[in-house]
Amino acid sequence: MAGLHIYQEKLTPELAARLAAVCPFGALKADGAGLSVEAGCRMCRLCVKKSGGVIVEQKDERPAIDKNEWRGVAVLADYSHGRLHPVTLELLGKARELVKVTGHPVYAVLMGHGTEQAARIVAAGGADRVFVYDSPELAEFAVEPYADAFADFIRKVKPSSVLVGATNLGRSLAPRVAARFRTGLTADCTALEMRENTDLVQIRPAFGGNVMAQIITPNHRPQFCTVRYKIFSACECPPEPGEIVPMAMPGAEKPYGIKIRRVTAMPAEVDISEADVLVAVGRGVKNEEDMELAAKLAELLGGQLACSRPLVEAGIFDAKHQIGLSGRTVKPKLLITLGISGAVQFAAGIQGAECVVAVNSDPNAPIFDSAHYSVVGDLSKLLPKLVGKLKARDEARMDTTKQNGQAARKPAAAAEGFSQAAVREEADHVS
Amino acid sequence: MKILACVKQVPGTNKVEIDPVTGVLKRDGVSSKLxxxxxxxxxxxxxxxxxxxGEVYTLTMGPNQAKTAIRETLAMGAAGGVVISDRRLAGADVxxxxxTLAQGVRSAGDFDLILCGKQTTDGDTAQVGPELAEHLGIPxxxxxxxxxxxxxAEEEEEAGAGASGDMRGSYGKLLVRALRDGLIVEQLVAMxxxxxxxxGVNTPRLPSYRRQKAIREEQIGVMTLDDMKDRNEKAYGLSGSPTQVVRMFPPQKREGKEIYDGPEEESADRIFGLLRERKMI
Incomplete structure (x- = not known):
């Protein structure tokens, strides 16, 4: 069986101790008898590299699968409750890039009930063929019928790679189906590359994001991966809309154990610690107008308004909007701080933010130590300009959305300038 | 109700870094926690x-030290726990x-409900739970x-026939409220x-000192591959893992911080460009 083999006779006590220290998982134990590998080993192969041939990796002899039997990149259309998640189009965009290497087709699989509109959007978004399972059992997402339909698609179409959005739905469904095929699944990939032999190179952060791991599934098909929303981009100019192929819902592999009773929308207010976009205001926001503009900025970015402690103490904000040690720890993709000086207590709450844009009039404000983009200037001058630009863009986009809304009903025309907003709007119509 | 909770022992800190020059993983301390x-x-x-x-039992897979994690669950109130530990399990992917966990569950007995956490802090995949359910053939x-x-009666009837797995027990139905992409879904689930x-759905209790003192060694079981129904080594560890890590490397660091200290109008333009570049608009 595969694993590490240690040539104990070649070991010196010094080398054994050194190798034991190399293992980041503490899985190599040096003792009187030599060196042994324990169950904590993650096969990172560091010890193999550092051992000068004393530790070698043993590989299994396995019959190689025929990779030619599996063709194409398939995308799961993330559809349920009459909504098509925009991550679907991003994955189609990536799939189109990947097949440039292999010349294979891009497939999509769509499961749901009353799926016609969604199928057209997916077909126009870059899929060569959209396989549609439309059945009352699929009206709401329940993992059993969805997994059965998904598995039926894989058996019949045999895609080489399967891309799934890392939504709640995708993270529930993809592992279920990957396990059914006893194949590999890589979660939350941040980059994907295709090799000519159809191996999908999957890159994801490991160990809390301080290390990136490159992962392949060399001898299993299909290769499953999940990707979060807003990692890839939708096709800028998708090809002609693909063919829509209706599929028959397979019989239940097992009686279904889940029955959906009620689906309700979440209350609109989201916890700031879960928000993707935050605009945080501090003592430097001195007047009503600026405060309103800050709120408008948050709204235009689809984010939430947060604050630093002084504004809670002044009674302007409720404590649940406060960022910092005595408030919430946040991890947004984007944080814009306005007039916040950035005391250590505040800085401690924003360490997880992916991108911090700080605006402050004092070039020596400590907030700039935590910021990726430091903007020195007067808020009262900057905010109206920025909000104005965003508003102007939004209005321009509303116009194209209207046009696209019509275009999507004529799939051939939808190829030009497909915006995500249009998709969401279209998807809403379906419900 | 016989409940099994799957747990994992994870590193006490996430501060594993990679040395950009030597490519060696640098680890901070060796402490571990539940x-x-x-x-x-x-x-x-x-x-x-x-x-x-009913009672709660716990199951984990890991090195022998993972017994500490089981011990902690016993101090919190679990009736017993099992560590699956075997060096032949090394290098296992999802x-x-x-x-392995599915095999462990089958060997450990019949359960009405299996509970998993959302994800782990070291692997972060959130995939082991659903895959385990698939191996066991349960929803x-x-x-x-x-x-x-x-x-x-209404809820009972609505739930329809229960799933017929090869696990036996006194089955009923659970009413489960779950989150799904901005929706709250209420469903009946057959055990x-x-x-x-x-x-964050509840306030976890602390381990009790009294319980900790009362732990008996026989409450903690250890299983190896030999205790499994499927003893084919190739289904486990590295051999049973379809995915392969081919390379590890440090993430690209964002090139130094940028400072916009020109006139406000220019800064507004640059922020706008930045928002577009980062797909925030």
């Missing part, structure tokens, strides 16, 4: 057992891990907020089933 996400599923289990009667729900036993709990 995966924080598992605390919510444990608490859910304890509450259900207290409310409806599939091999979930398969699963992820991002679960609330669980109770379904009561009343046996597997639920992955969302984090």
């Amino acid at each position: 995966n924080p996400y598992d605390l919510y599923s444990l608490e859910t289990g304890f509450q259900l057992a207290e409310k409806y009667g 599939l091999a891990t979930s398969y 699963h729900v992820t991002n679960v907020l609330e669980v109770r036993l379904a009561g009343g 046996p089933c597997l639920l992955c709990m969302e984090d």
Whole structure:
């Protein structure tokens, strides 16, 4: 069986101790008898590299699968409750890039009930063929019928790679189906590359994001991966809309154990610690107008308004909007701080933010130590300009959305300038 | 109700870094702890057992030291626990891990409910739970907020025939509220089933000193591959793992910080460009 083999006779006590220290998982134990590998080993192969041939990796002899039997990149259309998640189009965009290497087709699989509109959007978004399972059992997402339909698609179409959005739905469904095929699944990939032999190179952060791991599934098909929303981009100019192929819902592999009773929308207010976009205001926001503009900025970015402690103490904000040690720890993709000086207590709450844009009039404000983009200037001058630009863009986009809304009903025309907003709007119509 | 909670021992800190020059993983300390996400599923289990009667058992896979994690669950209120530990399990990916756990569950007995945490802090995949459910052939729900036993004839009838797995027990139906991409879904789930709990859904209890003192060694079982029904070594560890890590490298650091200290109009333009570049608009 595969694993590490240690040539104990070649070991010196010094080398054994050194190798034991190399293992980041503490899985190599040096003792009187030599060196042994324990169950904590993650096969990172560091010890193999550092051992000068004393530790070698043993590989299994396995019959190689025929990779030619599996063709194409398939995308799961993330559809349920009459909504098509925009991550679907991003994955189609990536799939189109990947097949440039292999010349294979891009497939999509769509499961749901009353799926016609969604199928057209997916077909126009870059899929060569959209396989549609439309059945009352699929009206709401329940993992059993969805997994059965998904598995039926894989058996019949045999895609080489399967891309799934890392939504709640995708993270529930993809592992279920990957396990059914006893194949590999890589979660939350941040980059994907295709090799000519159809191996999908999957890159994801490991160990809390301080290390990136490159992962392949060399001898299993299909290769499953999940990707979060807003990692890839939708096709800028998708090809002609693909063919829509209706599929028959397979019989239940097992009686279904889940029955959906009620689906309700979440209350609109989201916890700031879960928000993707935050605009945080501090003592430097001195007047009503600026405060309103800050709120408008948050709204235009689809984010939430947060604050630093002084504004809670002044009674302007409720404590649940406060960022910092005595408030919430946040991890947004984007944080814009306005007039916040950035005391250590505040800085401690924003360490997880992916991108911090700080605006402050004092070039020596400590907030700039935590910021990726430091903007020195007067808020009262900057905010109206920025909000104005965003508003102007939004209005321009509303116009194209209207046009696209019509275009999507004529799939051939939808190829030009497909915006995500249009998709969401279209998807809403379906419900 | 017989409940099994799957737990994992994870590194005490996430500060593993890679040396950009030598490519060596640098680890900060060797302390370990119970995966924080598992605390919510444990608490859910304890509450259900207290409310409806029954016991919570725990299961983990890991090195022998993972007994410490089981010990902690016993001090919190679990009736017993098992560590699956075998060096032949080394290098397991999601599939091999979930398969091993499934084999462990089958060997450990029959359960009405299997609880998992949302994810672990070291692997972060959130995939082992659903894969485990598939191997066991039972339904699963992820991002679960609330669980109770379904009561009343109407709910019973709605749930229809229960799933017929090869696990036997006194089955009923659970009423499960779960999160799904901005929706709250209420569903009836036939037992046996597997639920992955969302984090923050309850206030996990602390280990009790009295319980800790009362732990007997025989409450902690150790299983190896030889205790499994499937003893084919190739289904486990590295051999049973379809995925392969081919390379590890440090993430690209964002090139130094940028300072916009020109006139406000220019800064507004640059922020706008930045928002577009980062796909925020």
